[in-house]
Amino acid sequence: MKKSFIYKNSLSIVFLALFVAALFGQTIFGWKVYNSELADVGQRPLNLLYYLRSGHFISATFENFQSEFLQMMLYVVLTIFLRQIGSAESKKLNEKEPVDRDPIPTLDAPRPVRSGGWRLKLYKHSLSISFAFLFVFSWAMHLVGSFRYYNDELGMVNKPSIDLVSFISKPDFWFESLQNWQSEFLSVASIVILTIFLRQKGSPESKPVDAPHMETGK
Template identity: 55%
Template sequence: MKTFIRNNGLSICFLLLFAGAMIGQTYFGFQEHNKEIIQDGSTAINLSSYLLSGHFIQATFENWESEFLQMALFVVSTIFLMQKGSSESKDLDKEEQVDREPSPTRKDVPWPVKKGGFILLLYKHSLSIVLFVLFLLSFIAHFFGSLKDENEQLSLKGLPFESAADYLGDSRFWFESFQNWQSEFLSVFAIVILSVYLRQFGSSQSKPVDAPDRETGE
């Protein structure tokens, strides 16, 4: 068990942080949603109903959508774009290990490398493909949740429902998306630029403390 935790500590830590934050979001979102609908003259709902509500679905996937978009674009952008001095960039002046062609003769290579052909082609781009798919699924779920929440609010006011086609051009939906996208892009910009000049001893996301500012890569 100790070996497992040591070998997977980073993923375990963030999975537990995610679970804790998800519980916090659910608890306080449940309270906030009931407060809002009571103020609108309706009755409070139970937790199981809240988990199926547009309020919960929209709030959850609105954030997942922006995270997966940020990671997908960052992964793809670092193939072609560079930032001199950043630990998050490839070196401008030399070939990187990530650019070498996969060889099936290397020790312990993943099975798609041994398989070759179309399977290898997919595997070579599998990280970005999966991230973009997760973004698309989250985007769809966000849209569904936001539309459902909008219609739930309209129902409380006795107003007609909005169709999916009309809501696709609604300012609320796009405001929800862009307010999250801009923060994710800002955070990427911050780590790319700050890692040029600042250091964190012991972190794989930082250059060595004694590395020159102009040195690029970890």
């Protein structure tokens, strides 16, 4: 029986829908919070379009993005080399796995595999490169947003603004970044360790329910 487009893409569709809903909620509530801050210092509220360009919105949005992409970049790269006995998230301790084999340029292989050369060399690392780019971009946008918001707060109390170099040397930006990074590192450590002992029937992130605790990999 032929499966529908929605069935075949339901995992990405659901997560993208959840993302859009959460981002919409963050935007509306963040807008209200920021306008409340402006009202407290006697300034006029921003309309929604102006809020979307504000440091408050940019900082809050990309502060979360950058930590997620950092987590995924490190997870993709570190799982190449590092192991955790018993974890469903680890490669096996002493065996080669399908992801380790050299690519074979079959007819249905991706085009870079069939092309070979520099395209193949780049494609072999394209996932980690993409996550690294997304992390650096999100980190830079978080920095720009936080810098704007910090100076906006100074302006609210009639204090002079500071330059970017002075801002990045302050603890505010690094506090925002590290409080997100530590939560992502903890979440990865949790799934790596908990999948040693706990199971979820039907999930590809779990080992089979009857698998021994010390069996490594799925």
